[in-house]
Amino acid sequence: MQQAQAALQQGDIRRAYMEYQRVLAVEPGNRAALHGLAEIALSQGQEAVAGNYYQRALQADPRDLRAEVGLIGLQARQAPQAAEARLRDLLAQQPEEALLHYALGNLQASRSDWPEAQAAFLQAYRIEPDNPDYLFNLAVSFDSLQQPQQALRFYRLALAAAEQRPAGFDRRQAQMRLAALRAPQESQ
Structure with missing residues (x-):
């Protein structure tokens, strides 16, 4: 997780993506990794993909406010x-x-x-x-x-x-x- 977050902070999107995916392979419901992948998807204009990661985070924890706010942010573009x-x-x-x-x-x-x-x-x-x-x-x-x-x-x-x-x-x-x-x- 630390390697993924460090890569994201340094702007190494490719490495961050791979590290977050590695975390999810071991722990599919890791909300921090799902949030990181949603952030990457948003930075690349992939709103549907980001929405999917936020949905997965909410499935892992229905009280995940960060994921809910992420989905609201996506909704704000249309409504x-x-x-x-x-x-x-x-x-x-x-x-x-x-x-x-x-x-x-x-x-x-x-x-x-x-x-x-x-x-x-x-x-x-x-x-x-x-x-x-x-x-x-x-x-x-x-x-x-x-x-x-x-x-x-x-x-x-x-x-x-x-x-x-x-x-x-x-x-x-x-x-x-x-x-x-x-x-x-x-x-x-």
């Missing part, structure tokens, strides 16, 4: 209102679940509803302040709402957090945006 309603239902049951706030923020960001997305990302951050992806998306929301000081702060926090634990965002993109936001300040 965004139904996906949002499902997320809000889950949030009503589990208001302290950061992943649900994050997923809702991503859905709202996909519609460019930045004030609502930012509120959701702030909730996720409040619950789990060291998650690099929550920090990054919060930075993007501040950036999109023309709040450069806050965006700078959260891009820095996201990059620092990504040094401590795996992150899904592109670090180069965050560094480039950070440099672009700093440039006007340094020229003053």
Whole structure:
């Protein structure tokens, strides 16, 4: 599992795929491997394959929130209102679940509803302040709402957090945006 996750973090998709498959050969219901394979499938535009892996994870554990959120994310592409309603239902049951706030923020960001997305990302951050992806998306929301000081702060926090634990965002993109936001300040 560690080799698969390390390969995925390094961007070696082929090796990560093989390592996750090796884990599943021994342990067919390993949810971490199923999630990793779903992530790989999504990165390659294979939504149906990703949905299959999420379904398998839910079969292994019907309470697997990450798999359920993954399926909702896939549903959001075809039926965004139904996906949002499902997320809000889950949030009503589990208001302290950061992943649900994050997923809702991503859905709202996909519609460019930045004030609502930012509120959701702030909730996720409040619950789990060291998650690099929550920090990054919060930075993007501040950036999109023309709040450069806050965006700078959260891009820095996201990059620092990504040094401590795996992150899904592109670090180069965050560094480039950070440099672009700093440039006007340094020229003053």
